[in-house]
Amino acid sequence: MVDISDHARGPTIPAVPYADPVGDPFLRARFALPARPVTFLRRQRLIDHLDQALRTPLTVINGAAGAGKTVLAAHWAAGLRQPVAWLTAEAGALRPGVFWAYVLQAMRACDGPLSDAVVAPADADRVDRRLLATLAAELNDRDRPLVLVLDEYDRVTAPDVAEQLEFVLHHAGRGLHLVLVTRTEPLLPLHRYRAAGELTEIRAAELAFTPEETVALLELHGLSLPVRAARALVDRTRGWAAGLRLSALAALDSADPELYLKEFEADRSTVADFLLAEVLKGQPEETQDLLLRVSVLERFCPDLANALTLRTDAEPILATLHRDNAFVEPLGHSWYQLHPLFGEILRAHLRQRLPGLEPELHLRAARWLRRSGFLPETLAHGAAAGDWDFAAGALVDDLAIGQLFTSLRSGDLTQLFSHMGPEARSPASDLVRAARNLSGHDLERGMTRLRHAEKRLADDAPDLAAAQLSCALLEALAGRLTGCPSLAEKAAEAADGLVHEVPAHLLDKHPELTALLLTHLGSARLWAGHFEDARAALTTAAGAPGGASTVLPRQDSMEHLALLDYLDGWLGRAERKALAAVSQAERDGVPQPSGSGIGQLVLAAVAIDRHELGRARALLDEAPLPPGGHDPVSAAGRALVTARLLLVRGKAGAAAEATDPAVSTAVASPWATSRAALVVSAAHLAEGRPDQAAEELQGVSGDQPVCVAEAAAIQLAAGGTGAAIDLLDGIRSGGRSGPAVTVRAALVRAQAAESAGDAATARRLVGQALLDARRERLRRPFLDAGAWIRPLLATPPLDELAADWLTPGTPRRDEQPQQASPPPPLVAVELSGRERDVLERLARMMSTEEIAADMYVSANTVKTHLKSVYRKLAVNRRGDAVRRARDQRLL
Known part of the structure; x- marks a missing residue:
C-alpha cells in the first residue's frame, strides 16, 4: 500500500560522523528529502507560487494533517538549482543547543559552505549569541541564498528557539530563505513580515x-471520474489531500468505484482511522469531549459549545x-464549523462513545439557539431532538408561521414538519398542521385542525397573542380559498385587535405575516366584487417592506392589482403591473413562473384582446396551476381565459364547457359569473341561437361595466338594438372604466347609428373608438364587430x-410606392415573450429608455432583447425590424 502521509521518506543521505550536544549521533533521516508517493500529482500552480516565494525571506506552508504540505515542499526543493538544507523537527529536539546543532548539520549536509568559526553548540540547553551572529553574517555574505526547509515546525514550541531563528533570519539578509512547513501558526512575528x-x-x-486536480489524482490511482462527480467529492472533503487519496484507495476495492466515491460512509473508512488517530486521539480529554458534542451542530460559537458541554472552557479550546x-474552520465573529468529513466521523464516534446523548445535545442546542434568536437552527435541532411541540412552539411564538407560505425556504419548513407525528399535541403543533394543510389547499383537514387549535388556545392559553395572530392569518387564507370575504374580514378585524399585544420587534422581524393577511383579504374582496376595498388592501400589501420574506405576497398582490385593472378595462395598466410583478420576483431571486399565476393569466387575457393568440396560448401554458385548484380567483381566471381563447378560435361548444370552473364554486363571484355568461352567450350566438344568447345575458351583473359593454355588443348582434342601448345607458362606472368599456360602447352605438342611417354619427363614434383603442392596441372589439365596420x-x-x-x-397619395419587401423566411420566426413585448413597443415609436421604464427593466436589458430581435429578423435597424415583423404577422 502506498504511503500517502506527509512523512513518507525517500533515499537517505551519506553517513554523518558528528554527534549532537547530548552525545547522540545525528539521525540522518531527518536531513533527507521525503520521497514522493507513486500517486503524487505535480500541481504546477503551487510550484509556481513557491518559486515566486524565493523573492521573500520567509515562506510558511500551513495546513492540516494530510494536506500534502511535506510532499509539496520536498518536490519543489528537489527541483531547485541552489543549496537546500532540509530538517524534519522532532519533539525531542526542542532544546536550543540540539535544535541548532541539527540546523548547522543540515546546512553542511547540503554542501552549504560554513567556516570553522561556526561551531555547533556544546551545551544542549543554550546557544551562544556569538554563534548565531556569526552564522547570520556568513549567510549574509553568500552570493546565492541558502534555502532552509524546517518540516513539522509545529513541534518547535520553545519560545527561545523561535526568537533565535528570527534573529538569524533577520540578519542573514538575502543569504537565507526560510521555509516553515507546519500544522499550526509558527512562533514567529509573522505580522511584521506581512x-x-x-x-x-x-x-x-x-x-x-x-x-480538475482531483480528476487527475484519481486517474493516477486508476480511477476515472467525471468533473461533475469530482466536484461533489471535493465539496465533501474540502479538497483535503489525504481524504482524496484514502478514498481513492478504498474505491479501488469497490465493485462500483464512482458510486463508492459518491456515497462512501466516512465513519467506516480509512479516512476515519486517519482523522481519529491524527486529530482526535491526540487531543486532551476535555477537547475530545467538546469536539464530539459540537459534531451535532452545523456551526457553533463558544457559548453554544459551553451549553452542550456544560462547561465554560470552549473559547480557548476552539481558538x-x-x-x-485541527479541522475546525472559522466562519468569522467567533463562529466555527467542523470539516464535513471530520463532523461525520465525530457524530458516528459520539453514538458509540456516548450512546443516547445525541437527542439531548440537539435539545440543548435548540434551547440556546431559541434564546439567541436563531429560529431556523432552533427548528432544525428541535426536530432532530424529536421534540415537535418545542419546534412548533418556537415557530408560532416567533410569529413566523407565515414562512410556511412566503419564505423562499418554505419548502424546507414544509419538509421539516412533514416528519411531525401524532405525539405532538400542543396547540402550536395543531396550528402548524393546519398551516401545512392550507398551504397545500387541503381545506377540509386544514379547517378542522385550525378549529381544534383555536378551541384549545381559548381554553388553555387565551393570552398567547402570537398564536392567536397566527390563527387570524390562517382564517384569512381560508376565507380566500373558500371565496368567503366575510371570513377574511373577520380575520383581519381580529388581527387589528391583536397587533398591539404582540412585541413590536416580532412584527418588524416578520413583515410577511401582515403582507400575507392583507393579500388574502384583498383576494377575497376581489372575488366578491368589492373592487375598491380590494384595491386598498392589495396596494398596502404590494408596498410591504422589501426582502425575501415578503417577495411572494408582494408579487401576488401586484398580480391581483393587475387583474383589477383588467376587470376595469385598462389593458395597458394591467399589463404593466403584471410585468412589474414578474420582474420584481425575478430581482428577488424567485424562480418563474411562481405564485398563483394570476399575472400570466392577465397577460394572456390582454393578448387575446389584442388578438395575439399564439402569445396568449403560451402565457396560459406558463401560468402555474395552484395545488388542488382551490384558489377561486386563479381557477376562475384560468377557466375564463381558456374559454375566451377557444371562443375566438371558433370552438364555441368547447368554450362554453370551459367556463364551468368559474361558476362551480361554493360562493359565486359577480365578475366571474358575468364573464362566464358572456362566453356562453357568445357561443350560442356563434352557433346560430340568438334567443338563447340573449337569455344567457340575464346573468351579467350591472356592476361590471366591461361585462355590460360586451353584453350590449352581443345583444346588438342578436338583434336587440334597443336592449343593447339600454344596457349601455345603465352602465355605472363611477369614472373608473377604461378603453375596454368605452371602445365597445362606442362601437355598439356606432353600429346602431349606422343601422338607423346616421352615417355621420357612426363615423364619429368609430373614430372615437379607434383613438381610445389605438394606444392599448385593443383589436378584439373591432374583430368582433362584424362586416358592417369594414367599409368605414x-x-x-x-383608415x-x-x-x-x-x-x-x-401609402398616402403623396408618397412614392415602396420597393417590395423581401420575401418572408421559409421557417417562421420564433420570438420569446419578452422579445415580442419589446418589438411591440418599438412599433409604437418608443425609445429604449421609454421601453425600459414601461417594462420595469433596465435599458441594457432592452438592448439585449433588441439585438436578439434584429438577429432573428435578419435586420440592423428599428424601422426594418418593425416592417419585417409586420410582414411575418408578428405585430
Missing part, C-alpha cells in the same frame, strides 16, 4: 485540490483547535387611424 511584504503564505485553501489546523375603416380619415396596428397600412 506588513513589510517579506512573507509568502500557502494555507489550507490553496493546498486543497480543485475538481487552539483553529490555530492548530377603409375610408379617410378612419389612417386604423393603419399599421389594426389594418395593413397603405
